[in-house]
Amino acid sequence: MTSKLCKLFVGGLNVETTDEGLRKYFEQYGTLSDCVVVMNQQLGRSRCFGFITYSTPEEADAAMAAKPHVVEGNNVEVKRAIAREDANNPDILANVKKIFVGGVKDHIVEENLTEYFSQFGAVEKAEIISDKQTGRKRGFGFVFFEDTDSATKAVLTKYHTINGNKVEVKKALTKQEMSTSGRGGRGRGRGMQSYGGGRGGGGGNENKKLVIQRKNDDNKRTKSDSY
Incomplete structure (x- = not known):
């Protein structure tokens, strides 16, 4: 890495x-x-x-x-x-500050994400998504950086290990950004x-x-x- x-x-x-x-x-x-x-x-x-x-x-x-x-x-x-x-991967090329973190186990908390991803740059906040009805964690979250370069540094390596938990990261794109960048098809x-x-x-x-x-x-x- x-x-x-x-x-x-x-x-x-x-x-x-x-x-x-x-x-x-x-x-x-x-x-x-x-x-x-x-x-x-x-x-x-x-x-x-x-x-x-x-x-x-x-x-x-x-x-x-x-x-x-x-x-x-x-x-x-x-x-x-x-x-x-x-070179044509929108998950790396997109100019965004937010990354998606998948495969998050129950023992991982938001502070763990903030601490780990701070090595790539200043983190504004981290969120682990839970089910609104049951409160159970859904196994993924988001990290918000203060600048786009920090997000790019983080996703240059697809898999990371946090407290023994292997997670996958990619740029978090809106539907419009996904359409523009070509995720799911040929990149631009x-x-x-x-x-x-x-x-x-x-x-x-x-x-x-x-x-x-x-x-x-x-x-x-x-x-x-x-x-």
Whole structure:
């Protein structure tokens, strides 16, 4: 779980920014164990996004807390890096502060949820849902964080163990949010903040845009370069 909390996605980079330039900027928040600007291997140029990995989750948190960031003249977007298999998963991509906690046993109380999930960020409150008529616990609850990043950190790991009780977590979405995000169907996340499967590549549509762009002005940045 710890390693997932150390890796960040950086989008909207200057096309001229290199691994070294990216590292130089983000090292002010901690020690980087890895830093890469993703390249289009066919065209030999930056795809204008990259990934940085800190040695500890606390260092990654410091970088997240210091937003906004300007790297070599560009306002960049910094997010938690998402594993490739989760790139279109609305339970992770949704921008919400509330998470669902399932599989909660009777011996777990709301204070246990608050104490456990506080490791991911400030918790406003925790609720364990009970049957209104019988008062019996229904086996699930919710945790409300003060910010969306804390909720994302919590759901990067699907299963957690609280006082010997294995629980499952996911973003808590309204019906409207579920419809918009595509839960239950194909997700609509852009996927660029995902990682895995190599550092290069580039789809056909992107390559066509970049080829046309280079013909017009090899040094001019357009939307096809940015995240």
